[in-house]
Amino acid sequence: MRQFAKSFLLLLIFTSFIHAQQRSRVVTLDHGVKDPAVSPDGNRIAVSILGKIWVLPRSGGEARQFSEGFSWDTNPAWSPDGQFLAFAHDLPNGSDLVLLNLKTGHNQVLYHTDNLIQQIAFSPNRDAIFFLMRRSQYDCHLWHIAIDGSQPKQLTEAQNWHETSFTLSPDAKHAFVDSGRYGGTNIYSVDLDPFKSHRLTNTPDDQTSLQWSRDGKKLAYIENMDGRESVMVAEVNAAGENISSPQRVFFSSYDDKELALDPNGRTAVLVAGRKLYSLDLTSGKIDPIAFTARFNLPEQAPADLLITHARLISATNAAPIENATIEIRGGKIAAVRAGAELPAASPLPVIDAAGKTVMPGLMDNHYHFWDIFDGPRLLSRGITVIRDPGSDLADSLNYREAIALGLTAGPHIYTTGPLIDGHGGYHPMVDVEIDNPRAAADLVRSLKAQGLDALKVYFLLKPEVLREVVKEAHAQGLRVTGHIGVRTSWSQAMDAGIDGFNHIRVWPDFLSPAEQPQGENETLDAEKNPIPRMQSDWSKIDPNGERAGALIQKMVDHHIGFDSTLSIQHLGDFWRRSLGLEQYQIASDTYARMGQFVARAQKMGVMLLAGTDDGSLFEEMESYANAGVPTLEIVKAATVNGARWLGKDAEFGTIEPGKRADVLIVDGDPLKDIKSTRKITTVIQDGRVVFSK
Known part of the structure; x- marks a missing residue:
């Protein structure tokens, strides 16, 4: 370290x-936008553009930069009088909640955390700030801090649940939050003092980017369903006790939309595909907000x-x-x-x-x-x-x-951008969920239009949906890799034309349904010992047998790029301390089996792609060597093979x-x-x- x-x-x-x-150089951008916020007078928009805070006219035009330096700055929020901006100032050691005086340019750090600060909002009288703080993708909750810098207070808390957005009532006594565990998020009404909450929606879809109108009568939000995002507007009462008559005013394919209401409640600023638009919430009419943001950068050596x-x-x-x-x-x-x-x-x-x-x-x-x-x-x-x-x-x-x-x-x-998963996905902050095969083509075309280099499918995607995703991806010139092996076997995925595999989750190809793990954190022998399910599944697979050989040959025939992440399957000292001797030996033996499968795959002609799942690439390469993969092939797995899989080997x-x-x-x-x-x-x-x- x-x-x-x-x-x-x-x-x-x-x-x-x-x-x-x-010397300096100027780079001009008309995109790269996140986190829109409209000023209280409706004349300006604050945004994050490539990690810096900018302000531009509501009608568009030249943007002015308000933050600089090594940080990555996001989630600007206006004070009620429009004189201050609060924003998240991300650093290598966490996030600062910063208060910026727009008139003097003076910055004040209200709070520092080792975690990530996300959406921010002021109380109506500017004496407090509400914000989301994310500890992990499964732990993101609503907090409150007084402007005087006293210690913050956590308002929502539930293990393995997350809030992705919130919006305050005009008097800040109530809030709507979208909250969920795995899969879709739903809208909850929250009384802030004393705390009380109840669910208002119950769907498998994501409902995010909540915006409560200034008069307290409307709630606008983004609904993500089957790879399509819709701007919804519903009627609410001042206490947020109900949602009624939701209307879809605009929709298009998924491109990571965000919403910010104008003070009049009739129009909104919409971010879609990292660009800005003006949206009429009655007619659904949408118009681009053209802008330029000029970065002054050092001339490159x-x-x-x-x-x-x-x-x-x-x-x-x-x-x-x-x-x-x-x-x-x-x-x-x-x-x-x-x-x-x-x-x-x-x-x-x-x-x-x-x-x-x-x-x-x-x-x-x-x-x-x-x-x-x-x-x-x-x-x-x-x-x-x-x-x-x-x-x-x-x-x-x-x-x-x-x-x-x-x-x-x-x-x-x-x-690859977001994981393309089925309903109930395990990574709600980085996935787009789709359950209908007919929706696949539009989603893939939209992702291609955003500039992705490839696509990744995930393990809850239905086989028939996966097939349509791969079909359209190939039509668009995109390759597809997959962390699959639950609803779709590797063999089924290859029949559908998939181009690559992540990890070594192969149990549907080798084990009967009765032997396969079912449910969260459940192992094949859950009632006997706590060996992780990947190790449990490999304890019953022969990497040198005929069935393994047949699967590998099919991988060769389909030109699969195999990103095994072998090294992360090794159970280290923590597991040695927590498992019994026999259990640990089983886990060690199964890791050796995985290594034998990887080495056999390489020997038979499968292209290895060295990958770590955020681990150590040195350890990944060394795990290949320990399994018997020749060193030149290891070097290729960590250099040219990845370029070749992407179709970029003429470049690097x-x-x-x-x-x-x-x-x-x-x-x-x-x-x-x-x-x-x-x-x-x-x-x-x-x-x-x-x-x-």
């Missing part, structure tokens, strides 16, 4: 130094380098080159030569890699990038590329763009002329010992040194 912290600091120092030496005296592992099938020279120009590999002869009068900065190995930057094929501050840490571990197989749609696209523009440091992100993944210059320099030889990848000396991304020690 100390080394990671040191690496993080070194990276920040280096990045700051480079930026300090460069030259992306030209010369690496000499290197042992080169190109991650192709070519043998390693000793004493190699790699020339980088304009962020791409310009030339690779055997020998250390330098170009005549070369002006390029030189990195002498004598005694070291140069290889492509690493790719984690299973990293949920939910925290922008993970970026520098990943770079310090040599990870220059990730595939994100499941994140909030707008957040994922904004993080990808912020890194690409140089607003912050991090790996190149190739994202190997050290060859014309490829993106994402380069890792390590002590030792990873082909002799894969643990050498831990001995990082230099990380280069797009031809620029982003980490060195």
Whole structure:
């Protein structure tokens, strides 16, 4: 942990130094919006754009930036007099609740938490602020803090439940919250003092982005059903005791919509697909709100380098080159030569890699990038590329763009956006749920239009829905990976045309329904011992048997990319302490079985994709080595294979002329010992040194 912290600091120092030496550049955006809030006079909109707070005219136009620096700032809220903005100021160590005086520019931190602050609202007399605080995706609740800075008070609390939005009554004595466990969220009415609540809706769908009109007579919200989002308007009374006559005023395919009512209650600002719109709540008429946000960014350093005296592992099938020279120009590999002869009068900065190995930057094929501050840490571990197989749609696209523009440091992100799951999904903050096969095509087309790089299906998706998702994805030029193995077997998914698998959840392909785990946290032998269900299921599967061989051959025939996340299935010291000797031995044996399955899959021709599920890529590669996978194949699994699966291998993944210059320099030889990848000396991304020690 100390080394990671040191690496993080070194990276920040280096990045700051480079930026300090460069001229500024201007990047103009007309998108990237989240968290809209309309001013009390209805003339301005406050938003978060790529992690900074901006204010623009309600009619559109030039946006003005109100926050800057290393933080990621979100969820602005206006004070009742329009003179202050409160917002969440996210940092590597948590969130600050910040109060900004718009006239003086003075900031005041009201509260700091190690968790994440989300939606914010002022009380009518500006003496208090209400906000959501998220500890995890299953624990997000409503809090209250006085402006004088006294300790906050938690207002809602239920283990494994979450609130994703709330709205206060005009007198702040009542609130509507949307709350849920797994699957859909429902609307609850809450009396704040004394606390009392009751449910108002009961559906399998998500109801979010709640907005109570200033006159207390209307509630507007977003309803997400079968991959379609609708803006709903219902009648309510001043105490929030009921909802009646809900009307659908606008709908379209899922694109992560958010709503902010205008003070008149007749119109609203709508965010859809990270852009702004004006919505008439009576007619449903929608008009774009055009704006420009101009970021002043440091000019980027030259992306030209010369690496000499290197042992080169190109991650192709070519043998390693000793004493190699790699020339980088304009962020791409310009030339690779055997020998250390330098170009005549070369002006390029030189990195002498004598005694070291140069290889492509690493790719984690299973990293949920939910925290922008993970970026520098990943770079310090040599990870220059990730595939994100499941994140909030707008957040994922904004993080990808912020890194690409140089607003912050991090790996190149190739994202699938939200998990596409069936009703009752386990990850409600990062999924979109669909139960109707006929709705699949519109959803896929909308996700494609947002700019996703691939799609991911999840384990509660019905087989017939999965088939339609894959069919339309392929028509749109998108590949599909899947964490499945509950409602749909791997064999069924391959018949439907799926392109990849995540994890090793294969029990429907090998076990009878009576043997398969059912229900939350239930194991195959739940009444006998507490061994986790993945280990329990593999205790009855023979990785070297005919059925396993047949499944693997089908994976080969269907060109499956296999992201096994093997290392996270290893049960460490916690389990050694909590399980009996026999139980722990069973768990250890089943982990070995999983490793045998992975090694056999690679040997038979399945393309391995090294991924961690937010763990350690070093441990994942070492788990492959311990299972018997050859080191060159491990290197490919953590570099070029991910690029090949995405159809991007002409752009990155190997050290060859014309490829993106994402380069890792390590002590030792990873082909002799894969643990050498831990001995990082230099990380280069797009031809620029982003980490060195």
